[in-house]
Amino acid sequence: MKARVHVMLKAGVLDPQGEAVRHALGTLGFEGVEGVRQGKVIEIDLAGDDKAGAEGQVKAMCEKLLANTVIEKYDIEIV
Amino acid sequence: MKAAVITFPGSNADRDLVVAFEAGGAEVARVWHKDTELPEGTDIVGIPGGFSFGDYLRCGAIAARSPIIGSVLRHADRGGYVLGICNGFQVLTETGLLPGALMRNAGLKFISKMVDLNVTTAASAFTGGWQAEEVVRIPVAHHDGNYTVTEDQLAQLRDEDRVAFTYARNPNGSVGDIAGVLSANRRVLGMMPHPERAMVAGHGSVDGSVLFRALVGVMAPA
Numbered sequence: 001m002k003a004r005v006h007v008m009l010k011a012g013v014l015d016p017q018g019e020a021v022r023h024a025l026g027t028l029g030f031e032g033v034e035g036v037r038q039g040k041v042i043e044i045d046l047a048g049d050d051k052a053g054a055e056g057q058v059k060a061m062c063e064k065l066l067a068n069t070v071i072e073k074y075d076i077e078i079v
Numbered sequence: 080m081k082a083a084v085i086t087f088p089g090s091n092a093d094r095d096l097v098v099a100f101e102a103g104g105a106e107v108a109r110v111w112h113k114d115t116e117l118p119e120g121t122d123i124v125g126i127p128g129g130f131s132f133g134d135y136l137r138c139g140a141i142a143a144r145s146p147i148i149g150s151v152l153r154h155a156d157r158g159g160y161v162l163g164i165c166n167g168f169q170v171l172t173e174t175g176l177l178p179g180a181l182m183r184n185a186g187l188k189f190i191s192k193m194v195d196l197n198v199t200t201a202a203s204a205f206t207g208g209w210q211a212e213e214v215v216r217i218p219v220a221h222h223d224g225n226y227t228v229t230e231d232q233l234a235q236l237r238d239e240d241r242v243a244f245t246y247a248r249n250p251n252g253s254v255g256d257i258a259g260v261l262s263a264n265r266r267v268l269g270m271m272p273h274p275e276r277a278m279v280a281g282h283g284s285v286d287g288s289v290l291f292r293a294l295v296g297v298m299a300p301a
Contacts, residue, residue: 013227016183016252065144068137068173071180071227
């Protein structure tokens with residue numbers, strides 16, 4: 001079983017890297033790019049097949065280490 | 080006065096911090112991140128600059144979960160002093176001992192240069208060697224020094240006089256030009272500039288030595 005965690009900066013937290021990517025896309029001629037936010041995807045291989053248990057476990061991982069909830073939010077997908 | 084300086088894999092200012100504490104008059108023990116207890120009688124813990132764990136995941140994130148940190152949190156909880164410089168400041172925000180987070184510099188570039196800092200408060204063991212509003216020269220060397228806190232937290236830091244230093248000219252986009260902050264009990268300081276790199280004339284400034292001398296002179300027992 002695999003868990004996929006998406007970590008993104010919270011709305012309202014300035015993302016200088018996303019801004020730089022937005023500028024670069026404009027330089028390349030891509031029009032209409034109004035905003036870019038950059039985040040992380042973390043894939044975790046898990047033993048067993050208890051999806052509900054895995055979700056709880058991965059949530060604890062996010063709170064303790066994978067995301068800094070001062071500035072970041074996270075979404076968990078069990079696949 | 081006994082100082083303990085922690086070394087993580089990727090720390091690079093640990094020895095400089097040891098030398099700076101010694102210059103201030105402290106007896107210094109070196110501690111490895113896998114140790115689980117600080118040496119008996121530790122008065123202050125130094126968390127050095129560098130790139131602990133290669134800045135993987137987030138700067139300071141992995142170091143903040145290493146075995147020694149439990150002992151550092153207990154030390155802080157009983158009123159012990161902690162000084163985190165640069166990566167050490169990032170580690171302190173990741174442990175929750177200090178509010179906020181340090182993000183990528185607004186200009187996206189690594190910045191290494193001497194900067195002017197305003198000493199925002201003299202009311203701490205760290206800054207008591209200066210007058211409030213004094214301007215001091217201490218170098219910065221970081222890629223992720225863009226301090227971020229919520230508006231409420233910023234108001235609280237200011238109300239409680241916990242902003243220790245601000246940049247005279249903001250190099251990295253930090254909220255409120257903040258370069259260093261204190262804990263509520265004023266015994267934990269995190270700062271991005273490197274006072275341990277402004278100790279002797281050859282460094283281009285000796286202003287950092289004021290911090291270490293003041294600290295060793297006035298620390299109250301934990």
